[in-house]
């Protein structure tokens with residue numbers, strides 16, 4: 726059996742192996758079709774207008790680019806230097822975006838002070854037993870009253886096959902580059918998120934968007 730630490734590393738490695746192909750696999754490269762029917766685009770733009778924003782697990786920077794259209798600045802981070810390289814090349818024209826290799830579980834080591842934070846398609850991979858610790862470490866990097874937005878998927882192709890571990894994490898089996906991975910794939914509902922954010926946040930809003938297939942939650946730091 727893997728330790729919780731092993732699960733986090735498995736997720737990082739699973740994406741490292743996909744870094745080169747990730748963007749073409751998940752995005753069309755055509756702005757209109759990539760953004761169509763996604764209310765999350767406006768959520769990011771409206772929430773972070775004029776702010777200095779930290780992004781966690783930016784991947785190849787699809788959402789970085791969206792946030793950068795209204796934010797004052799975006800520091801986009803990812804644990805995988807290959808992802809950062811891809812994102813940096815794609816978005817080199819954006820003067821208000823910078824990139825840093827940083828592990829979300831050690832984000833407090835990052836220098837800088839921000840007044841906004843978001844992460845897309847990463848929350849599902851955080852072990853349930855570390856959620857509060859992660860939220861608190863994000864909040865610590867932010868000025869009080871800063872908005873935080875988390876966006877993730879409502880569905881998974883093989884949801885019914887997922888097993889559970891003793892912490893209540895859902896475990897999905899994945900194969901990439903001829904290697905098998907067991908990857909945490911949690912989809913928290915509103916009650917779960919409210920509980921996770923209890924006493925460490927204000928103004929919590931959870932929503933499910935059937936058109937895009939994403940759920941999102943936003944809060945303000947206290």
Ligand SMILES: C[S@@+](CC[C@H](N)C(=O)[O-])C[C@H]1O[C@@H](n2cnc3c(N)ncnc32)[C@H](O)[C@@H]1O
Nearest residue numbers: 737740782783784803804805808828829845846
């Ligand atoms: C599903 S991808 C999402 C990428 C991007 N946010 C998007 O929506 O296109 C998950 C990302 O999480 C990153 N990641 C995995 N473990 C991480 C960690 N411990 N800290 C920071 N990023 C991590 C991966 O490298 C990958 O880029």
